[in-house]
Amino acid sequence: xxxxxxxxxxxxxxxxxxxxxxxxxxxxxxxxxxxxxxxxxxxxxxxxxxxxxxxxxxxxxxxxxxxxxxxxxxxxxxxxxxxxxxxxxxxxxxxxxxxxxxxxxxxxxxxxxxxxxxxxxxxxxxxxxxxxxxxxxxxxxxxxxxxxxxxxxxxxxxxxxxxxxxxxxxxxxxxxxxxxxxxxxxxxxxxxxxxx
Amino acid sequence: xxxxxxxxxxxxxxxxxxxxxxxxxxxxxxxxxxxxxxxxxxxxxxxxxxxxxxxxxxxxxxxxxxxxxxxxxxxxxxxxxxxxxxxxxxxxxxxxxxxxxxxxxxxxxxxxxxxxxxxxxxxxxxxxxxxxxxxxxxxxxxxxxxxxxxxxxxxxxxxxxxxxxxxxxxxxxxxxxxxxxxxxxxxxxxxxxxxxxxxxxxxxxxxxxxxxxxxxxxxxxxxxxxxxxxxxxxxxxxxxxxxxxxxxxxxxxxxxxxxxxxxxxxxxxxxxxxxxxxxxxxxxxxxxxxxxxxxxxxxxxxxxxxxxxxxxxxxxxxxxxxxxxxxxxxxxxxxxxxxxxxxxxxxxxxxxxxxxxxxxxxxxxxxxxxxxxxxxxxxxxxxxxxxxxxxxxxxxxxxxxxxxxxxxxxxxxxxxxxxxxxxxxxxxxxxxxxxxxxxxxxxxxxxxxxxxxxxxxxxxxxxxxxxxxxxxxxxxxxxxxxxxxxxxxx
Numbered sequence: 001x002x003x004x005x006x007x008x009x010x011x012x013x014x015x016x017x018x019x020x021x022x023x024x025x026x027x028x029x030x031x032x033x034x035x036x037x038x039x040x041x042x043x044x045x046x047x048x049x050x051x052x053x054x055x056x057x058x059x060x061x062x063x064x065x066x067x068x069x070x071x072x073x074x075x076x077x078x079x080x081x082x083x084x085x086x087x088x089x090x091x092x093x094x095x096x097x098x099x100x101x102x103x104x105x106x107x108x109x110x111x112x113x114x115x116x117x118x119x120x121x122x123x124x125x126x127x128x129x130x131x132x133x134x135x136x137x138x139x140x141x142x143x144x145x146x147x148x149x150x151x152x153x154x155x156x157x158x159x160x161x162x163x164x165x166x167x168x169x170x171x172x173x174x175x176x177x178x179x180x181x182x183x184x185x186x187x188x189x190x191x192x193x194x195x196x
Numbered sequence: 197x198x199x200x201x202x203x204x205x206x207x208x209x210x211x212x213x214x215x216x217x218x219x220x221x222x223x224x225x226x227x228x229x230x231x232x233x234x235x236x237x238x239x240x241x242x243x244x245x246x247x248x249x250x251x252x253x254x255x256x257x258x259x260x261x262x263x264x265x266x267x268x269x270x271x272x273x274x275x276x277x278x279x280x281x282x283x284x285x286x287x288x289x290x291x292x293x294x295x296x297x298x299x300x301x302x303x304x305x306x307x308x309x310x311x312x313x314x315x316x317x318x319x320x321x322x323x324x325x326x327x328x329x330x331x332x333x334x335x336x337x338x339x340x341x342x343x344x345x346x347x348x349x350x351x352x353x354x355x356x357x358x359x360x361x362x363x364x365x366x367x368x369x370x371x372x373x374x375x376x377x378x379x380x381x382x383x384x385x386x387x388x389x390x391x392x393x394x395x396x397x398x399x400x401x402x403x404x405x406x407x408x409x410x411x412x413x414x415x416x417x418x419x420x421x422x423x424x425x426x427x428x429x430x431x432x433x434x435x436x437x438x439x440x441x442x443x444x445x446x447x448x449x450x451x452x453x454x455x456x457x458x459x460x461x462x463x464x465x466x467x468x469x470x471x472x473x474x475x476x477x478x479x480x481x482x483x484x485x486x487x488x489x490x491x492x493x494x495x496x497x498x499x500x501x502x503x504x505x506x507x508x509x510x511x512x513x514x515x516x517x518x519x520x521x522x523x524x525x526x527x528x529x530x531x532x533x534x535x536x537x538x539x540x541x542x543x544x545x546x547x548x549x550x551x552x553x554x555x556x557x558x559x560x561x562x563x564x565x566x567x568x569x570x571x572x573x574x575x576x577x578x579x580x581x582x583x584x585x586x587x588x589x590x591x592x593x594x595x596x597x598x599x600x601x602x603x604x605x606x607x608x609x610x611x612x613x614x615x616x617x618x619x620x621x622x623x624x625x626x627x628x629x630x631x632x633x634x635x636x637x638x639x640x641x642x643x644x645x646x647x648x649x650x651x652x653x654x655x656x657x658x659x660x661x662x663x664x665x666x667x668x669x670x671x672x673x674x675x676x677x678x679x680x681x682x683x684x685x686x
Contacts, residue, residue, distance in 0.1 A: 014677070015686050041676045051676065054666035058678045159686060 001031055002192055005038040005059035007069040009048060012162035013121045014041050019166035031192045038062055045072070052098050056113065066112045066191050068184070071095055072120050114187050118180045122146040122161070127178035128169055139178045204243055204260050205267065211235050230284075230299040230306065233277075237285025240278060254279075272303075283310045291316060297323040308336040318345045343524070350590060355448055357483070357591040358624045362443035362452070368427040368461075369400040369438055373654040381643050382620035383613070386630045386657075387674060388648030389685040393655030394630040395488075397648075398596040402486045402507075404440045406499060407457050409481055413466050418497050426461055428653070434462050441469070444480070455480065483591060488598040489581045490574075505588055509581040513553045516584045517545040529583045532615065536579050536608050543580060555580065574603030592624035599630055606635035613639035634671035645670065647683035656681060 004026070008014055016022060018036040026032040040055045042048035048055075048071070059067050095115055102113045118124065119140050125131055126139040126148060133152045135142060142148070146158065153161055174181040211232070244253055261275040284306060288295035294316065298306055301323070309322055322345065326336055339345075366375040371393040377384075386394045403425070407415035416422050423431065430436040441456030453472040459465070486507055488494045495508035505515050520526045533540050541558040548554045548568070557567045557576060582600055586593070601609055613636060616627050631637065637645065642660040649656055658681035665673040673679055 011686055036682065037677070037680070040678060043672070043675060047672065047676075051668050051672060054668045054673075055676065055678070058666050163686075 001027075001033045002066065003033045003038070003062075003064045004188075004191070005040070005062060005064035005067045006034070007040045007042060007048070007052075007055050007059070007067065009042050009045060009070065009072050010158065011041060012158040013070055014039055015159065015162035016121060016166055016169060021167055021169070022171070025171065026188070030188055032188060038064060049097050052101055056101075066114065068187070069098060069113065069115045070121070070184075071098075071115060071117050073117050112191075116180065116184045116187070118184075120144075120146050122149045124171070124174040124178055124181045125149050125161075125165055125169060127174040127176070127181055129177065130170065130173055131165060131168055140180050200247055201256070201260050201263060205263055207239065207243065208236075208264065211239055226302055227299045229303065230301075233281045233303065234285055234288065234295065234299070236278070237281035237283070238289070240282050241285055280307055280310055287319065294320055294323060297327060300327055302333075304333045305331075305336060308333050308340070311337075312340050314340070314345075321345045321348060353590065354592060354624055357446075359444045359446045359483070359592060359594075359626075360450075361594065361626050362445055363441075364397075364401065364443075365439065365441045365456075366397065366400045367439040368430040368436055369403065369440060370396045370425060370427060371650060371653060371655040372396050372400060373427055373429070375655065375657055377646070377657060377659065380626075380628075380646075380659075382624075382626050383616050383644050384626075384628045384646060385637065385640055385644055386628070386646045386648050387632070387637050388681075388683040389650075390632070392648045392650045392683070394648045395598060396655060397657075398486050398598060398628065398630065400440050401442065401484065401594075401596060402498075404442065404455075404457055405481060405484045407466065408455070408468065409499060413464075416466075418499070422459075422464070426459070430461060436461055453480075482589065484594045484596075485585060485588075486596040486598075487581070487585055489578050489600075489602065491598070494598075503588075505581070505585050509584070512577075512581050512584055513545050513555045515588055516543075516555065516580070517553055519584060519587050520545060525587050529587055532583055533576075533579060536611060536615070537576055540576065575605070575608070578603050579608075586619045586623065586625060586627075592626070594626045595628070597627065597629045599632065601631055601633035601636055606633075609633055609635040610639050612636060634675065637674055638669055638671040640670050642670075645674075645679075647674070647679045647681035649681045649683050 006017055008017060017034075017039050023034060026034050038059065040058060042051060042055065048069075052069075056067060095117060098115060102115075119142070123139040123142065123145040126133050126135050126142070126145050133149055135145070135148050139145060146161075149161055149165075150156060150158075153164055155161060171181060171185055175185045176182075240257070257278045258275045261273055261278050264273040264278075284298075287310065288298055297320075298309070301309075305326055309319060309326075314322065322336060322339060325331060325339070325344070331339070361380055363379070364375070364377045366372045368374075375397065377397075386397065388394055399419070403415060403419050406418055410418070413422075416425060419425050426438050430438070438459040438461065439456065441454060444453045444455075445451065446453060451472065453470075455470050455473065456468075458467045458469060460467070485504060487505060487509060488507055489509045492508050492510070495506055495510065498507055500506050500511070503515070503518070505511065519529065530542055533543055539559050539561065541560045541563060543558070544556050545553050546556050554568050555572065555577075557572050557580075559567065578600065582597065585595060585597070600612065604612070616629070619625050620627055629636075642662050642664050645660045647658045647660065649658075658679070660679055664679055666678060668676070668678065674683060677684055
């Protein structure tokens with residue numbers, strides 16, 4: 001069985017990935033071993049960059065074969081409007097930074113690190129038709145999918161959203177409508193095929 | 197008068213065979229110079245007794261010193277020194293052993309030891325240390341000023357009472373199905389999600405202490421009855437034991453003690469167990485405190501010892517009043533309060549109109565309007581309670597503090613860890629705390645942190661090891677799910 005670790009940005013991603021449903025999906029449908037202790041939470045994009053090496057080392061100590069880093073793309077327009085916007089907040093900059101870490105053989109020799117850019121994990125909730133959330137357009141392009149999900153569930157709490165949806169959400173269904181979800185799923189499938 | 201002085205000076209000549217009196221440590225060595233000084237002191241004292249009508253001794257010695265200094269051309273015979281010779285004789289005349297030690301030291305060292313009103317034990321201690329450790333004159337003065345002798349006595353007392361916690365083992369106490377904490381650091385912090393069982397660990401130790409202080413199974417009643425204390429599953433299975441064991445090692449010789457209890461769930465029998473001691477002595481019971489400031493709920497029914505801070509710190513004023521009788525402790529406490537809450541000028545305990553003792557806090561900005569009772573801020577009250585806790589006994593304490601962060605600014609919390617570490621080093625306390633504060637965790641080293649989590653209703657503990665933080669800030673490592681056991685709510 002392939003052992004996989006994850007690095008996510010926030011608590012709601014953590015809740016979805018560690019949920020019994022997702023873990024069972026990984027284990028029984030894809031043949032991937034993971035678990036709550038193998039999901040690390042960067043807690044912000046700036047921290048993701050700052051602590052990336054530590055997070056990876058921690059997973060390496062657990063002897064994972066692959067590491068997936070989920071980076072939120074967020075809404076660039078909104079970020080530009082925000083006066084506090086600075087390069088460390090920019091997902092593209094972060095991705096290129098951590099790619100540099102990843103590809104630098106002197107730093108991290110690990111070649112099995114994949115970076116998945118998502119709009120936000122909430123975009124995948126939109127993409128999962130069974131969750132029945134109304135929206136217009138492509139879930140990977142739409143602005144602020146988390147607001148749409150929040151309005152739908154009438155809550156401001158991301159933890160509450162994740163806790164409500166963790167039993168219903170399916171990555172396979174989301175992959176039907178979201179390119180980023182599909183990329184994630186394909187990559188997960190690919191590594192299991194490679195190993196078997 | 198002139199005749200008396202002449203008689204004095206004539207008698208002085210007989211003190212030494214040499215025609216010259218040279219009181220120089222360098223030329224003759226400390227011992228013989230000091231012997232001569234002692235002799236001179238004796239001569240002066242006896243002369244003064246014989247010439248009882250001498251009148252003002254001080255002015256007599258002044259005149260005598262003038263003539264002696266001219267006669268012997270030696271500055272060592274100044275009026276001040278003559279007075280010190282008298283004192284020198286007076287202090288050591290009945291203590292030949294001490295005198296022998298004093299003779300070994302230089303005259304300046306001896307003068308430093310004559311300046312203060314020391315009793316024989318104190319003088320003996322300072323003499324011994326000055327000789328053994330080659331103390332400078334300044335060091336002697338510093339040690340006397342700072343009550344080095346008292347510290348020495350405390351040190352002896354502490355050595356007897358100093359203990360190391362080797363291990364804590366708990367089985368089937370509430371959610372603690374099987375907990376082992378081994379070789380904990382003196383400052384130990386338990387972090388974990390709400391309701392993960394952190395408090396149960398402290399409560400189990402408290403239960404152990406209560407059961408040691410009470411007879412039969414009274415402790416069970418105090419803590420809410422067997423069915424609420426014994427782990428639910430263990431109670432249902434009915435063939436297990438509730439166990440709490442604390443391994444301690446006392447003193448320099450590492451005298452190992454194990455004390456604990458075993459409760460046979462099936463036969464409802466409580467057995468107290470001791471290894472290394474016949475029975476539980478005050479050494480252990482006196483050393484334990486559990487504190488959850490202002491948590492009245494947890495203080496319900498608990499044994500309240502009059503001279504110790506109660507679990508909710510509701511007797512803070514009376515304990516602090518006792519501590520404040522010790523000026524040194526008072527000074528240290530006030531200094532800490534001022535460091536942590538700079539706007540506070542001083543703290544005192546005063547009687548209110550009804551005669552009840554009350555905590556009074558004076559702020560720098562309002563020196564005339566002190567704060568009392570409810571007007572004292574939560575944080576200030578907490579800091580004062582914490583300080584009271586650590587200073588309430590002279591002996592090393594095993595203190596369990598729950599959530600000391602309540603009401604405190606994050607910057608103060610960062611300083612709280614160095615403060616707690618100082619308390620463990622200076623007073624040999626063991627300080628265990630539970631916390632939800634990232635600011636507090638941020639200051640810890642790996643070994644000081646225990647992550648607590650609950651799995652399937654059972655509490656688990658994970659002692660962090662060196663390297664676990666992966667060079668990240670400890671709080672970030674904790675909240676990023678990097679530490680074994682997680683300790684996160686979701």
